[in-house]
Amino acid sequence: MDKKKNVFTIIAETRIIHILLSILLGFAVGAFFLLIMGLDVGAAYGRLISSVTSVKGFSYVVVYSIPYIMTGLSVAFSFRTGIFNIGSEGQFVMGSMAAACIGILLGQLPSAILIPLCFLGAMVVGAVWGIIVGFLKNKWGINEVLSMIMFNWIAFYLSNFIAGIPAIHSDGTAEATKNISENASTLLSKELIADLGLCPTANWGILVALLMTIIAWLIIDKTTLGYRLKAVGFNKTAAEYGGINVSRSILTALAISGALAGLGGALQLMGMGSRISVFSSQEGYGFAGIVVALMGCSNPFGAFFAGIFYGALIYGGSKLNLVGAPTQLINVIVGTVVLFIAISVIFQRLKYVHINKKPKAAAVQSVKEGDDK
Amino acid sequence: MTSFMNEFGIILYATLIYTPPLLYAALGSCFSEVSGVVNIGIEGMMTAGAFTGTVVAYFTGSPYLGFICGGMAGMLFGAIHAFATVNLGADQTISGTAINMLGPGIVIMIARVLFNSTDTIPLTPDQKIPTLFKGVFDTSTVFGRFMDNVFATYASTYLVFVMVIVVWFVFYKTRFGLRLRACGEHPQACETLGINVIATRFACVCISGFLSGLGGACVTMATSNQFRPISIVGQGFIAIAAVLFGKFRPQGALLGCLLFGFCSGLKVVLGGSSGVNVHLISMIPYVVTVIVLVLFVGKSRVPAANGKPYLKSK
Numbered sequence: 001m002d003k004k005k006n007v008f009t010i011i012a013e014t015r016i017i018h019i020l021l022s023i024l025l026g027f028a029v030g031a032f033f034l035l036i037m038g039l040d041v042g043a044a045y046g047r048l049i050s051s052v053t054s055v056k057g058f059s060y061v062v063v064y065s066i067p068y069i070m071t072g073l074s075v076a077f078s079f080r081t082g083i084f085n086i087g088s089e090g091q092f093v094m095g096s097m098a099a100a101c102i103g104i105l106l107g108q109l110p111s112a113i114l115i116p117l118c119f120l121g122a123m124v125v126g127a128v129w130g131i132i133v134g135f136l137k138n139k140w141g142i143n144e145v146l147s148m149i150m151f152n153w154i155a156f157y158l159s160n161f162i163a164g165i166p167a168i169h170s171d172g173t174a175e176a177t178k179n180i181s182e183n184a185s186t187l188l189s190k191e192l193i194a195d196l197g198l199c200p201t202a203n204w205g206i207l208v209a210l211l212m213t214i215i216a217w218l219i220i221d222k223t224t225l226g227y228r229l230k231a232v233g234f235n236k237t238a239a240e241y242g243g244i245n246v247s248r249s250i251l252t253a254l255a256i257s258g259a260l261a262g263l264g265g266a267l268q269l270m271g272m273g274s275r276i277s278v279f280s281s282q283e284g285y286g287f288a289g290i291v292v293a294l295m296g297c298s299n300p301f302g303a304f305f306a307g308i309f310y311g312a313l314i315y316g317g318s319k320l321n322l323v324g325a326p327t328q329l330i331n332v333i334v335g336t337v338v339l340f341i342a343i344s345v346i347f348q349r350l351k352y353v354h355i356n357k358k359p360k361a362a363a364v365q366s367v368k369e370g371d372d373k
Numbered sequence: 374m375t376s377f378m379n380e381f382g383i384i385l386y387a388t389l390i391y392t393p394p395l396l397y398a399a400l401g402s403c404f405s406e407v408s409g410v411v412n413i414g415i416e417g418m419m420t421a422g423a424f425t426g427t428v429v430a431y432f433t434g435s436p437y438l439g440f441i442c443g444g445m446a447g448m449l450f451g452a453i454h455a456f457a458t459v460n461l462g463a464d465q466t467i468s469g470t471a472i473n474m475l476g477p478g479i480v481i482m483i484a485r486v487l488f489n490s491t492d493t494i495p496l497t498p499d500q501k502i503p504t505l506f507k508g509v510f511d512t513s514t515v516f517g518r519f520m521d522n523v524f525a526t527y528a529s530t531y532l533v534f535v536m537v538i539v540v541w542f543v544f545y546k547t548r549f550g551l552r553l554r555a556c557g558e559h560p561q562a563c564e565t566l567g568i569n570v571i572a573t574r575f576a577c578v579c580i581s582g583f584l585s586g587l588g589g590a591c592v593t594m595a596t597s598n599q600f601r602p603i604s605i606v607g608q609g610f611i612a613i614a615a616v617l618f619g620k621f622r623p624q625g626a627l628l629g630c631l632l633f634g635f636c637s638g639l640k641v642v643l644g645g646s647s648g649v650n651v652h653l654i655s656m657i658p659y660v661v662t663v664i665v666l667v668l669f670v671g672k673s674r675v676p677a678a679n680g681k682p683y684l685k686s687k
Contacts, residue, residue, distance in 0.1 A: 033479075033482060037482070037486055084466060086610075117374070136663070136666075136667065140666070140667050140672070141670075141672030141673075142663075142666050142667065143617045143673055143675075145613070145614075145617065146613075146614045146617040146618060146666070147663060149607075149610045149614045150613065150614065150659040150660075150662055150663050151659075151663075153607065153656070154656055154658045154659045154660060157652045157653070157655045157656040157659075158652075158656065160652040160655075161650055161652040161653055161656075162642065164650065164652065228642045244638045280603075281603050283604065287473070290470050291470060291474065292677070294467050294470060326482050328477070328478045328479075328481040328482045328483070328485070329478070329482065330478075330492075331474050331475070331477060331478025331481075332474075332475060332478040332479055332482065334474050334478075335471045335472070335473075335474030335475035335476075335478055336471070336475065338467060338470055338471035338474060338477065339453070339457060339467075339468060339471035339472075341467060341471075342457055342458075342463035342464050342467035342468040342471060343457045343461045343463040343468070345461065345462055345463055345464070345682075346461050346462075
């Protein structure tokens with residue numbers, strides 16, 4: 001192909017442009033709804049932007065986005081390996097509860113031991129929650145989406161049950177667990193928070209999330225393990241023919257995906273929550289993870305930035321009612337963004353727009369090249 | 374014996390309360406999935422139906438109109454999903470996820486505008502879906518009370534079981550049914566035989582939205598009497614699970630939903646009488662589903678073209 005690319009081709013082939021366009025369209029639809037409701041679009045969006053751009057506001061955004069980044073990574077990892085991990089909700093909840101148990105029961109340990117122990121416990125439990133599903137699939141052929149939906153709810157009620165066990169349950173009247181030991185907290189020191197003017201729950205969990213993003217990227221793109229997992233995702237039969245153990249790959253992929261979601265639960269608890277309440281309905285971190293992974297094109301770094309974007313929308317959205325706009329506007333905006341990302345495949349057809357404008361021979365040439373890809 | 378009859382009656386009563394919303398949605402899911410379109414947006418369509426049903430019933434006073442409009446609202450979101458996935462070839466999971474955000478987002482925003490609250494105003498008994506056979510049975514006898522518990526239930530419950538038969542008939546005894554099943558297996562072959570794959574799939578996804586909307590309306594117009602943001606939490610996904618459980622057949626989905634509904638009914642009775650922790654009891658439906666899958670159901674065969682966008686040019 002000639003070096004100079006047609007502008008349509010560039011638009012068609014650049015995924016990030018699709019995402020940005022979708023985001024713009026999402027906000028446009030949001031503005032449309034605001035207008036229908038007779039609200040001031042400028043005031044609402046101005047509030048949204050101003051509440052996330054201050055130092056304190058942005059520190060809130062970062063704190064909010066940590067769990068979304070982690071579940072997003074978890075789902076993105078599963079997408080790349082050909083599994084739809086709709087179960088990261090359950091893995092997140094179980095990881096969070098594992099960290100809570102360790103943080104409460106072994107609270108006397110020094111931070112240097114306790115914090116890694118909490119992380120490890122959450123990752124192991126999250127991984128186990130994923131492996132169970134993989135095991136059911138490998139051994140009895142149970143559809144993974146089905147069992148993940150079930151295990152999300154089992155995790156939900158199990159977490160509520162564990163929160164009620166006397167050794168874990170709050171000493172006060174709250175329907176929640178005890179607070180985890182201060183030694184297990186990832187909060188920044190009070191002086192630092194005051195000096196920098198950050199939000200009171202500012203913590204260093206984001207660094208762990210960044211580290212995990214890099215690790216997930218390394219595993220997927222730079223290792224033989226990742227190659228094997230992707231091969232199974234692309235074509236099971238071909239992978240098996242190529243000598244890859246498909247069952248084991250599925251278990252590995254689910255374990256890694258589950259561990260990421262589980263760690264997300266721990267980071268959320270140790271940074272923001274410090275205790276787990278008895279849930280009345282699912283928290284939705286896993287579901288948000290699906291959205292984040294989709295906005296991030298199933299790429300770990302994409303998921304990282306999409307997670308921060310999502311965190312910004314959620315935090316900014318919570319301030320919307322100050323200007324009389326409903327918080328649910330955020331759901332509409334995000335839903336529209338995701339819908340446009342879904343249909344952005346039509347942008348790819350732009351690639352063929354220039355065909356009509358060129359002599360026939362060139363058109364045939366470019367179609368051939370399209371086929372070669 | 375008397376108390377057993379009573380408790381068994383209550384379990385069946387609860388089963389018939391829990392099952393219909395799931396079953397409507399599951400039948401809808403069958404249409405979409407069997408025609409080859411993954412519809413993970415059932416939850417969002419149910420929410421739209423749940424809200425619209427109560428609002429229309431509240432303003433017009435007619436539960437029937439409300440129920441139908443609930444279905445239509447679901448169908449609207451079904452049409453969005455269908456347009457994105459069938460006509461434009463969008464990724465079906467992504468589009469479904471979008472529907473799940475848009476559905477609740479939009480209706481709760483409308484609720485804010487109409488009622489200045491996220492909840493709708495509770496329906497009066499006249500505005501709710503009517504109960505059939507109320508007072509027909511003599512509740513002074515044990516048997517009569519049992520019959521009253523089981524059969525004096527909402528019209529929507531009776532309708533859903535009729536719908537199962539109708540859907541079964543459509544799937545296996547009509548030309549449309551044969552076509553929609555074929556579209557889910559091998560759309561290219563269908564096209565060569567002159568079947569309009571795009572139109573068939575579009576119709577199926579719309580029907581799927583309509584039935585899901587009815588399921589949602591069932592929750593807010595029969596089981597409870599108002600819409601709240603937590604009216605539909607997870608039922609849509611359970612319905613999808615029931616379809617996978619039933620191996621993509623309407624009669625299988627019926628079994629899946631009944632099993633789930635029965636376990637939920639069991640939960641109600643056990644939760645009240647036994648000393649077992651309520652959270653562990655709440656787990657029963659989910660655990661039993663997994664166990665039954667492992668013991669009796671096993672592998673399910675997904676329609677061959679399920680999840681794959683069909684583009685005519687290929």
